[in-house]
Amino acid sequence: MSKLASLAVAALLACTVAPAKAQQLTYSWPTNVGPLNPHLYAPNQMFAQASVYEPLVRYRVDGTVEPWLATAWTISQDGRTYDFTLRAGVTFSDGAPFDAAAVKANFDAILANRARHDWLDLARQIDRVAVTGPLAVRLVLKAPHAPTLRELSLPRPFRFVSPAAMGEGGTTAAGLRAPIGTGPWRLVETQLGVSDTFAANPTYWGGKPGFARLVVKVIPDPNTRAIALQTGEIDLVYGAAGQIPSEAFLRLRGQAPAFSAAVSEPLATRVLALNSARFPTDDPAVRRAINRAIDKDTLVRTVLDGIEPRADFLFAPGVPDADVGLAPHGFDRAAADALLDGAGWVRGPDGVRAKGGRALGVELDFVGTNAQQKAIAEVIQADLARIGIAVRLVGEEESAILARQKDGRFGLIFGEIWGPPYDPASFLSAMRAPSHADYQAQRGLPDKPQIDATITAALAATDPAERRRLTATILTALHEAAVYLPISYAVAIEVHRPTVAGVGFGATLNEIPFAAMRPASTRAAR
Structure with a gap:
């Protein structure tokens, strides 16, 4: 952090009176939240970026977008020009006005680093941004882009x-001096490896948060986090299943009224990507056999304790344009064996199949510190051994797994569909970028160029029926190619102590509605 930023944080702390314990909400996360640059990625944590910085429009649970920092907008008939009217009276937490000049300065900063954001098609499609009035901004695109509003609502980079x-x-x-946004929270202190502290933004236009202070403790281990909740060290666990062990979640859920717990609707899909450009998963029969050999019902019941429902497709049926009437591959070990027999894979004395002198062995890569991924990987290893596929498990640091996803050094690798508002358009868009596991997994498909061209056409389609038709074509091709093994539909969980009220799930997995939470002893804000 720069000297100026340190002075700014010190000044904020100096004028912040430490609230009573009842006015402090204590949460936890595996790492510090990072420098909170709204226009960059790791190590910035999305939930924290979304607490400090706001979008022009906000994504809603029903899949629509609502006015936020922009109160209204119009779209030209050709789908290329968006005119936004900005909310009056909004200021950044440093007192600077939020106006058209500030919006243009942010877009200019994002587009100056455009290559960093090329995974997101909107970053490539923006031609120019113009100030058309003190509170009016025009966004001009190079071509129509159907998910524009949804992508403007993302936690990053358009904040x-x-x-x-x-x-x-x-x-x-190296450019950001301090994390100053318009949102309900402002970062006031960071202790590396210990915690990050946020204070309620007293000038927030959207209403005062229910707590005066939000402390995010760094607790890397899920078991330790569960103990911290039980002992009162933290007040709340919230996020993707796995924030605490599933058995701990189920135990605490049964301890009402000492704890309240809930599970969200499906928000994403837990998948394995199968590399179509690398032996032996370059053989379609092998990929289809893998999809038919995994007993997902047993896996979900035993490893995930039934918290996450079984997934049969890349996207959950409720995702817009994604319910296209496909038939599941389905668990059928005999059918998996028949696929491999028919493709010439012969079992050896050790039970492992081979063809042309090469054993049917595949590497499965996972984050070594993720106990849930490790347990799932072990079940998959055992299931595939039953049909003659030898699986070597490789657990590495998260950064190493991300590197493998980007350069294609994997056979099978864990991934997750991004969830709303990314799905399906933004996720499909990123399949065309070589820096993503999806591109690497699909690279060996003979129709990969056609798939990419269809994605491009779907993103530009202004007619909803045509967009649905094109999306169905993409999803059908990927399903039939079996380049993904859907495992379960990921959910969010929350467990909180009775001292906290107003806990509910947000519209996305990456935005936590801290501002709506309040001490249980107070009434909801009117």
Whole structure:
């Protein structure tokens, strides 16, 4: 953090009176939240970025978008020009006005680093941004882009930092002076390896948060996090299943009224990507056999304790445009054996199949510190051994797994569909970027160029019926190619102590509605 940013944080702390325990909400996360640059990625944590910075429009649970920092907008008939009217009276937490000039400065900073955001098609499609009035901004695209509003609602990169907090480098890694947004929270202290502290933004236009202070303790281990909740060290566990062990979640859920617990609707899909460009998963029969050999019902029941429902497709049926009437591959070990027999894979004395002198062995890569991934990987290893596929498990640091996803050094590798509002359009869009596991997994498909061209056409389609037709074509091709093994539909969980009220699930997996939570002893804000 720069000297100026340190002084700014010190000033904020100096004027912040430490609230009573009842006015503090204590949460936990495996790492510090990072420098909270709204226009960059790791190590910035999305839930924290979304607590400090806000979008022009906000994604809703029903899949629509609602006005947020923009109160209204119009779209030209050709789908290329968006005119936004900005909310009056909004200020950044440093007192600077949120206006058209600030919006343009942020878009300019994002587009100056456009290559960093090329996974997101909107970043490539923006031609220019113009100020058309003190509170009016025009966004002009190179071509129609159907998911524009949904992509503007994402936790990053299209969110807004005070122009005064930008350095000479704009908002590149070295450019941000301090994390100053318009949101309900402001970061006031970071202790590396210990915690991050947020204070309620007293000038927030959207209403005062129910707690004066939000402390995010760094607790890497899920078991330790569960103990911290039980002992009162933290008040709340919230996030993807796995924040605490599933058995701990089920135990605490049964201890009402000492704890309240809930599970969200499906928000994403837990999948394995199968590399179509690498032996032996370059053989379609092997990929289809893998899809038919895994007993997902037993896996979900034993490893995930039934918290996450079984997944049969890349997207859950409720995802817009994604319910296209496909038939599940289905668990059928005999059918899996027959597929391999028919493709010439012969069992050897050790039970492992081979063809042309090469054994049917595949590497499954997972994050070594993720106990849930490890347990799932072991079940898959055992199931595939039954049909003659030898699986070597490789557990590595998260950064190493991300590197494998980007360069294709995997046979099978864990991944997760991003969830709303990314799905399906933004996720499909990223399949065309070589830096993603999806591109690498699909690279060996003979119709990969056609798949990419169809994605491009779907993103530009202004007619909803045509967009649905094109999306169905893409999803059918990927399903028939069996380049994914859907495992379960990921959910969010929450467990909280009785001292906290107003806990509910947000519209996405990456935004936590801290501002709506309040001490249980107080009434809901009117």
